[in-house]
Amino acid sequence: MLKEVVDYIRDSKYIVVLTGAGISTESGLPDFRSNGGLWDGKKPEEISHSSAVGSTAFKHFFTKRIVNINEHKPNNAHEILADWEAAGKVKAIVTQNIDSFHQDAGSKRVIEMHGHLRNLKCNICGTEYNNSKYLQDDSDECEVKGCKGIVRPEVVLFGEYLPEDAWFQANEEISKADLVMVLGTSLQVFPFNTLVESAYSNGAKIVLITKSETPFDYVATVRIHDSIGKVLKEISCGL
Ligand SMILES: [Zn+2]
CATH class of the missing domain: 3.40.50.1220 (TPP-binding domain)
Known part of the structure; x- marks a missing residue:
């Protein structure tokens, strides 16, 4: 064969x-369904959904993915x-x-x-951030003055x-x-x-x-x- x-x-x-x-x-x-299964009682498909951007579980989920990738x-x-x-x-x-x-x-x-997890992007002004922002920062708020955007990974989420x-x-x-x-x-x-x-x-x-x-x-x-x-x-x- x-x-x-x-x-x-x-x-x-x-x-x-x-x-x-x-x-x-x-x-x-680990594949994205791993990592212990549920996140705050939700499935990975729900956590990595476009409607979850800005939630703590969303940020934790992708932070964990970035850590996983860096380790392999x-x-x-x-x-x-x-x-x-x-x-x-x-x-x-x-x-x-x-x-x-x-x-x-x-x-x-x-x-x-x-998409990919090399960097993150503000969902309003589009400013790019290194993915280390998720690892170091407590906040996922955009740092541009006056922008109220949320910094998210450049991945295609469920619902997108x-x-x-x-x-x-x-x-x-x-x-x-x-x-x-x-x-x-x-x-x-x-x-x-x-x-x-x-x-x-x-x-x-x-x-x-x-x-x-x-x-x-x-x-x-x-x-x-x-x-x-x-x-x-x-x-x-x-x-
Ligand atoms: Zn912004």
Whole structure:
């Protein structure tokens, strides 16, 4: 099965990679539903909802995420993808992750569908702050005189639309792809999961590597249930 993937990679001219939480949990980063489950009696989906901006639970939730990310590093799966990009094979990575691990590993062309946690931004005047503001400050109020805004992460919250430019770019990349590798995403989140369907309708080969089942397993040319790091390493050795 891996020999097949090695051949696909060799033969392909335009590889696009879609990644989700599973690639970073292999670094030890807890996925966002972890961290002890409930926050002030609410689910992570409720806490990271646009209507929760400004609440203590919201700030605690994202502070904890920033701490988690700072405590972990990209793993060899991120590094192998960066190597494949440098070698001209991978043209873009479209990620649901907000941890910047792809960039930290050296990937250049990363399309972040759900934003990132590198910095924070005032929801009224747009002033940017380093994410350390959440770690050091008790307050999430904007420091600009006269502004009554709240400083929030540059992530797409539940209840918000995906960034239009990222969505446009992702579709553009998918339309050019002859091989799409889907790594560590359960493909539950709409409209991210429709990218896989588009790739399938365009005739691209699809290699799907996740531990759990996905609703899109039927479009996979090759389906592997295993550790991403382990599988990519084996593929890399065969290239
Ligand atoms: Zn402001």
